[in-house]
Amino acid sequence: MKLKLHFVYHLIFGLTVCSVYGQDISLYQQYNGRYDFTFIGNTLNTIENNNITGFPTPPCTILTSSSATLTLNTNDIVESAYLYWAGSGPGDFNVKLNSQAIVAQRTFSIFNSGGFEFFSAFNDITSLVQSTGNGNYTLSELDLTGVIDPYCPTGGNFGGWAIVIVYKNPALPLNQLNIYDGMQGVPNVINITLNSLNVIDNQDAKIGFVAWEGDKNIAVNESLTINGSELENLPLNPANNAFNGTNTFTNSNQLFNMDLDVYNIQNNIQIGDTTANIQLTSSQDFVMINCIVTKLNSQLPDATVTIDDLDIACNSREITVDYTVYNINSTATLQAETPIAIYADGTLLQTTQTINSIPVGDSENATIQLTIPDTIPADFNLLFSVDDDGTGNGIVIENNETNNDDNATVALVNSEEIPPLATLYSCNKGLTKGVFNFSEYETLIKTNASDIVTFYATESDRNNNTNPISSAADYTSPTTPATIYVKLDNGSCYATATFMLITKNCPPMIYNYVSANDDKANDAFFIDGLRNVFVNYKLSIFNRWGRLIWVGNNNMPDWDGFANKGFLINDADVPDGTYFYALELNDPEYPEPRTGFLYLTR
DSSP states (O other), rough: OOOOOOOOOOOOSSSSSSOOOEEEEEEEEEEEEEEEEEEEEOOOBOOOOOOSSOOOOOOOOOOOOOEEEEOOOTEEEEEEEEEEEEEEESSSEEEETEEEEEEEEEEEEEETSSSSSEEEEEEOOOHHHHHOOOOEEEEEEOOOTOGGGGGGGGGEEEEEEEEEEEEEEEEEEOOEEEEEEEEEESSEEEEEEEEEOOOEEEEEEEEEEEESOOOTTOOOOOOOOOOOEEEEEEEBBBBTTOOOOOOTTTSSSSSSTTTEEEEEETTTTTOOOOEEEEEEOOOSOOEEEEEEEEEEEEEOOEEEEEEEEEEEEETOOOOEEEEEEEEOOOOSSSSSTEEEEEEEEEEEEEEOOOSSSOTTTTEEEHHHHEOTTTTSEEEEEEEEHHHHHHHHHHHHHSSEEEEEEEEEEEEOOOOOOOOOOOOOEOOOOOOTTTOOOHHHHHHHHOSSOOEEEESSSHHHHHHTOSSSOOOSSEEEEESSSSSEEEEEEEEEOEEEEEEEOOOOOOOEEEOOOEEESSSSSSOOOOOETTTTTTTEEEEEOOTTTSSSSOOOOOOOOOOOOSSSSSSSTTTOOOEEEEEEEEEEBTTTBBBBBEEEEEEEEO
8 A cells, every 4th residue: 555645834934935855654564463562762863953042053963872771571572663763864874783784675765845855764673672672772883974064054964863663462462553653744724534444342442653853842733633633642742742852752852853653542432433634733743753663453354366387288278276365464254255356368267256255364276277268368367356257346344455466477289280190001911910100200190309199009199109110111010900090299399190001912922933942942932922911812832734733822831842632642742843823812902813833852
């Protein structure tokens, strides 16, 4: 939440009206839980500016160090500690606290109507305060001695420091604590509206200020109001002199030209209030507000959501999302069935809801599967919005209504296209067995050199990335027709394809020489590509006079010079000589018998 405050002020020592330039007071940090706050700090001024009636020039001196004491209760645990230091001039941004070097992490500046510049600086010193604990704190080496001379005649010389300490204690009620900072002058009026409250108890509600350059002797229309009611804290802070060099925490009125003030506002804010309006006025004194802290018993949940993980399937418009709904920065349980809307490039995909009530500081994990419409591009922004019913409206009053969204960039992954792969043919090696070479398909399929192409004999192997074919150049398929399964992997997605392997019965190769002498070479009539290929073949052998002497088929051994037909006794040797064969393949592709001569020797 950004609080933009605009103002005009009257010159302290003149009649001119002029704008003041600074940094608008805005929310810096919020705490929800069993928290409270305190301030410590001290001035570097040795005397009140404008301390004598008529505003004579005070002594133009300033210290370079000062100390303050922190005293927390035993069960108070420091959560955060923020150091602010400020003064006249363009700024000294390197100081020491308890001898430890401190460098400004953020800086603020402002000019008054006379063109004089003032500064403030910030450092998160949480670890230092946590380790030091209660005791003395000394800020040193804030040296403005060479700067303040031009500021002294008008009482604009000042320097000081403050530590804003946030602590938690299990005995405290659940509170909402807000820290606002910036650098604004308070001539005429500043209005601040605190939103998103749900006050259930106004007990011990309070507001604190870190302010610079307030003068107790200037009290012209100087006031602080909340919800229209003027505040005072007597005797330190009368209603007409809110910024007068006081420290409410130590009950001191010697905090020259700075204020560490806290006001009880429990009677100025009502149970059920959802906003609080703060107004600061000063018609003469140029007061600079550096930090405002409010503590209210405001019990509200705070729903936030994170997209934790995306599972994006290849070649799919289905995505699985792991997400978490939190109720961290809160003071009340987030109710069950809080709606969640899910958008893709601003288009509502679907709604869901939390399942359980989520206690303060807890969370709920969930997983959802989303179908992305074809109208949404492959690259899109995915947005999860908790406490959104799909129309942009919520059902829960929250501490912060602006932190309900989380988004992620989604890129659906699609594979490269595999061109059509033609069926491969090979000669039947028997019982439809074939040897194939499809190595050229790898080059055909690849789009990029880094692509990986693998071939598989079964779809299951391809799906499980198991048993890839090791050699595509001489793959033996034990049976055909067979399907080869292809995967093209480009590193983010993969494509699949198939092609067929088919064998055909090629013409047999006939070796027409038989030497039946048991020397293991040409001992029988061998016809390559015949047996178990043309399974219905019939082979007839005739002698040179044309008499049938032998008939065989796929179920018989090859002819080795013996007769099984004719006038010779079965299995009788036939003499050496020339014989005639007739091979009937009984195949539609080869309707005519193959005939020729063969030669037998022993």
